[in-house]
Amino acid sequence: MHTIAIVGLGQGLSHLQAFQMLPDCRVVAVCDVDAPLATKIAQRYEVPTVYTDIEAVLADRSVDAVVIATPDHLHGQHAIMALTAGKHVLSEIPMALTIDECQRIIALSERTGLTYQMGNQVRYAACLHDIHGLLRAGDLGPLFYGEGEYLHDYHDIVDERPADHWRIDPATPQTTLLGGGPHALDTLRWLMGVRFVEAQAYHVSIPSAWHTTHTTVAILKADTGAVSKITVSYGMQRPYCLYYSVYGSDGSFERSRDQSSPMAETTNYYSHRKLSGARRLIPATVPNWYNPRMPRTMMLGHGTMEVEQAQRFLLAIQQHRLADIHAREAADSIVPLICALQSADQGGGVVAIPRM
Ligand SMILES: NC(=O)c1ccc[n+]([C@@H]2O[C@H](COP(=O)([O-])OP(=O)(O)OC[C@H]3O[C@@H](n4cnc5c(N)ncnc54)[C@H](O)[C@@H]3O)[C@@H](O)[C@H]2O)c1
Numbered sequence: 001m002h003t004i005a006i007v008g009l010g011q012g013l014s015h016l017q018a019f020q021m022l023p024d025c026r027v028v029a030v031c032d033v034d035a036p037l038a039t040k041i042a043q044r045y046e047v048p049t050v051y052t053d054i055e056a057v058l059a060d061r062s063v064d065a066v067v068i069a070t071p072d073h074l075h076g077q078h079a080i081m082a083l084t085a086g087k088h089v090l091s092e093i094p095m096a097l098t099i100d101e102c103q104r105i106i107a108l109s110e111r112t113g114l115t116y117q118m119g120n121q122v123r124y125a126a127c128l129h130d131i132h133g134l135l136r137a138g139d140l141g142p143l144f145y146g147e148g149e150y151l152h153d154y155h156d157i158v159d160e161r162p163a164d165h166w167r168i169d170p171a172t173p174q175t176t177l178l179g180g181g182p183h184a185l186d187t188l189r190w191l192m193g194v195r196f197v198e199a200q201a202y203h204v205s206i207p208s209a210w211h212t213t214h215t216t217v218a219i220l221k222a223d224t225g226a227v228s229k230i231t232v233s234y235g236m237q238r239p240y241c242l243y244y245s246v247y248g249s250d251g252s253f254e255r256s257r258d259q260s261s262p263m264a265e266t267t268n269y270y271s272h273r274k275l276s277g278a279r280r281l282i283p284a285t286v287p288n289w290y291n292p293r294m295p296r297t298m299m300l301g302h303g304t305m306e307v308e309q310a311q312r313f314l315l316a317i318q319q320h321r322l323a324d325i326h327a328r329e330a331a332d333s334i335v336p337l338i339c340a341l342q343s344a345d346q347g348g349g350v351v352a353i354p355r356m
Helices: 012-020 035-045 054-059 072-084 097-111 126-136 154-158 181-192 304-318 325-346
Strands: 002-007 025-031 049-051 063-068 086-093 114-120 143-151 197-201 213-221 227-233 241-248 251-255 265-270 281-288
Touching: 002 012, 002 054, 002 097, 002 227, 012 025, 012 035, 012 063, 012 304, 025 035, 025 054, 035 049, 054 063, 054 114, 063 072, 072 086, 072 097, 086 304, 097 325, 114 304, 114 325, 126 181, 126 241, 126 251, 126 281, 143 181, 143 265, 143 281, 181 213, 181 227, 181 241, 181 325, 197 325, 213 325
Parallel strands: 002 025, 002 063, 025 049, 063 086, 086 114, 143 227
Antiparallel strands: 143 241, 197 213, 213 227, 241 251, 251 265, 265 281
16 A cells, blocks of 8 residues: 655645545645645545645655645755655656756666656547557658647636746746646657757747746757657647647658547547548547546546556556656656757757756
8 A cells, every 4th residue: 555645735636636546545645835725635635644844744654655746946856855755756747947956866766766757647648549559669650750739828827826826926937848848848759759869949039927938939859860849838829739740751640739628539630651542631539638448537637647647656666667757758858848948048049958
């Protein structure tokens, strides 16, 4: 029986609910600096222990694993503290905001043998299962180009938040590339099976209303010679969208940009050299963010993705094997975004991505 503590109770609540749906684990503590929030959630979800600082969680010997769902700028230090205290870690995106913190998380997880997983739940989206298999099997041939987009109107994210919320606080604003960016880049990199070696990026110069960047576009060169484009926009006037496309010598994949809700169906588009008579992309209707083989009771705000992610995290601990997005794998997605952000912040230019 694994014992879990959830730190940060916004998105952390989804993790709490996900682990409570699974056997072989128990959520034994919640932690948030907002004491009334932590108490309310503990009562509602029948969690026995409430903490208001992470140090107390880490000192609790009855806790095996910690979910870090605190603001972006705290993930690196919280993961380092948790691994140092001997806890397994499931961390929200991004892994950290600095290369130094990423390196320290890799070193700690490898030295201790503890499980570290970065939680990009989009890798468990049902709409991407089949195309990932086809790409891994080489069905689309050598891949030469891919696109990943995270398009999310920031009004939807922060309009109900207090004026001093971390996402819009000028001292700790959420950035485009390290905010929604990991959903775009980590998922695309997983689809393409590449490592990025160079990045350059531009911020759109329109100011945003939220002390963060309106839109950022990054171009990345992969170790295979393929090129990718990542777009993250908080200012686009359109419904939420996670878009991917991947192009190979034998075929192409494009996800719809008109995606419907997590629990609905969506359309993927394909083209293949062997169907050379086709003059239209081939549409396939697939489940969006829910796995139809899982009970509907396991659906949360993001469909079944968080439950599958929690399952995989527990399995990695039980089987003493690397998590799906283990520390090095997480760094292979986050360090390119740190480098691309550096490029955009300095007005463009190539930044070499260090190998972790
Ligand atoms: N994977 C996803 O789809 C997804 C969705 C939403 C948010 N997130 C990520 O989750 C993280 C949290 O975002 P959110 O929307 O839940 O924000 P939020 O502000 O709603 O929740 C964060 C919580 O952390 C608490 N907190 C702040 N500092 C803390 C500390 N030092 N110790 C303990 N608790 C602390 C805050 O009081 C707050 O309740 C962010 O990194 C965000 O990017 C991921």
